[in-house]
Amino acid sequence: MKELIYAEEEKEFLDYYKRLKELLKDTVPWNGEADRFQKDQINLLGQFRDHIHRFAKDAYELRNRKSTLEHSKWNTYHNVNCPECKSKLQLKPIGEIKLDDDLMYFQFYCKKCSMNFESDKPNNDDDLVTWYENKLKALNTVGPEGIKVYQFMKMKEGDFKELIRKGEYFKEKVNEGHLASQAQEKSYQAVMNNTTICLEKIKKMVDVHQEGVNVFGIRPKLRSELPYKYSKDEKELMGLLDYLKDLETHQQLNCIIDNEPLKLIFNRLEPIEEELKSYVNEIKISLQSEEVNLNFKWNNKQDISCTICKKTFKLIPLGEMKAPMNHIHFSYYCPDCNVLFVDQMPNNERDKIKFYENSINNHLTTKEDKEKALQLHGTTEEAIEMVKTQLLQLKENHEREMEYDKSMEEFKEEHKETVKKHVGELIVLKHQLMTGSSVVGES
Numbered sequence: 001m002k003e004l005i006y007a008e009e010e011k012e013f014l015d016y017y018k019r020l021k022e023l024l025k026d027t028v029p030w031n032g033e034a035d036r037f038q039k040d041q042i043n044l045l046g047q048f049r050d051h052i053h054r055f056a057k058d059a060y061e062l063r064n065r066k067s068t069l070e071h072s073k074w075n076t077y078h079n080v081n082c083p084e085c086k087s088k089l090q091l092k093p094i095g096e097i098k099l100d101d102d103l104m105y106f107q108f109y110c111k112k113c114s115m116n117f118e119s120d121k122p123n124n125d126d127d128l129v130t131w132y133e134n135k136l137k138a139l140n141t142v143g144p145e146g147i148k149v150y151q152f153m154k155m156k157e158g159d160f161k162e163l164i165r166k167g168e169y170f171k172e173k174v175n176e177g178h179l180a181s182q183a184q185e186k187s188y189q190a191v192m193n194n195t196t197i198c199l200e201k202i203k204k205m206v207d208v209h210q211e212g213v214n215v216f217g218i219r220p221k222l223r224s225e226l227p228y229k230y231s232k233d234e235k236e237l238m239g240l241l242d243y244l245k246d247l248e249t250h251q252q253l254n255c256i257i258d259n260e261p262l263k264l265i266f267n268r269l270e271p272i273e274e275e276l277k278s279y280v281n282e283i284k285i286s287l288q289s290e291e292v293n294l295n296f297k298w299n300n301k302q303d304i305s306c307t308i309c310k311k312t313f314k315l316i317p318l319g320e321m322k323a324p325m326n327h328i329h330f331s332y333y334c335p336d337c338n339v340l341f342v343d344q345m346p347n348n349e350r351d352k353i354k355f356y357e358n359s360i361n362n363h364l365t366t367k368e369d370k371e372k373a374l375q376l377h378g379t380t381e382e383a384i385e386m387v388k389t390q391l392l393q394l395k396e397n398h399e400r401e402m403e404y405d406k407s408m409e410e411f412k413e414e415h416k417e418t419v420k421k422h423v424g425e426l427i428v429l430k431h432q433l434m435t436g437s438s439v440v441g442e443s
């Protein structure tokens with residue numbers, strides 16, 4: 001079977017569809033809305049993919065029809081007679097030429113006479129229709145003898161009528177052909193336009209998702225449930241602790257623990273071990289609290305106005321989108337319009353602050369701007385003051401969060417240093433035990 005060949009847009013669409021499927025494989029949506037959204041998208045785009053597959057053969061033929069026609073036009077042999085030497089020849093056209101009647105004819109070349117001559121009839125259907133019409137018109141004109149040309153040529157009335165019928169029939173056929181190919185071309189264009197639209201859509205969704213915007217409302221793996229990843233230093237510290245603890249157990253078994261310096265060494269082990277354990281626990285707790293926030297973010301019903309019908313609903317987000325200002329917003333389904341829309345307000349504090357600052361700074365700096373804005377949005381002075389208050393609150397919140405993040409970073413850095421210090425300390429102790437084996441031996 002001949003392999004189907006796709007247009008560039010179709011190839012790209014199929015590629016993105018595959019990526020989307022891969023992206024959503026084994027994912028858990030945050031909520032039922034996100035789940036429905038994912039399934040709807042996959043379903044819709046999947047239907048379109050099937051359409052492209054079914055359409056591909058026809059489209060391929062249509063895409064190639066013009067070039068095939070062009071190819072056969074110049075590679076078909078015609079039975080022609082040279083008007084000069086009267087030889088019967090089988091020739092491929094060497095070109096085409098528009099004659100005085102404004103119609104296009106093939107040109108042939110006779111080797112014997114070394115000269116070009118034209119075809120008897122035009123080389124395309126449209127011109128052939130005109131050629132017939134011209135010919136019939138000429139036959140039907142009244143000649144100088146007062147009779148029509150076809151009568152003068154002794155053509156029977158019936159034959160002339162038959163000639164007219166043939167001309168009409170040919171014209172009809174040509175028209176039908178035009179209409180059929182127009183319809184084909186139209187449906188081809190419609191699918192190609194649809195491909196472009198679907199491609200734009202899927203491209204934006206997948207690319208933006210890969211940038212980190214949670215377009216599909218996917219819940220990531222809970223990091224708090226994953227085993228803690230120990231750093232290289234932490235691993236070394238645990239190795240040292242294990243080694244020294246083993247040694248301690250061994251010493252206890254041999255009842256030689258009475259050695260005072262040795263006791264001091266072993267007493268250091270427990271607090272170090274506890275410190276590491278409590279750090280790992282702290283990290284887990286901070287991850288859990290982050291997850292509680294995320295869970296709230298994705299499962300909290302909000303009063304949201306649909307940007308299309310302007311009605312307000314209690315809605316749960318189905319994903320995030322990047323809006324023109326590059327801020328990230330929640331997207332929702334309007335239950336009335338049954339379409340996806342993006343919330344006007346960004347869904348995170350950083351973007352919200354920028355949003356408020358923009359609306360305050362950019363539009364309300366001069367008195368005129370302020371009045372214009374008041375008229376435009378039907379807002380009041382109080383409303384603007386409220387926005388300012390909200391902005392202040394947001395900023396305070398944001399600062400608190402930043403401070404928390406900063407303190408977490410410091411906490412982690414501090415821990416890193418402590419681990420390094422402990423590793424150093426334990427290496428020295430281990431070294432003392434190894435080289436000072438006399439201490440152990442003496443007891």
Ligand SMILES: [Zn+2]
Pocket residue numbers: 082083084085086087110111112113114
């Ligand atoms: Zn010739």
Ligand SMILES: [Zn+2]
Pocket residue numbers: 306307308309310311334335336337338
């Ligand atoms: Zn709506």
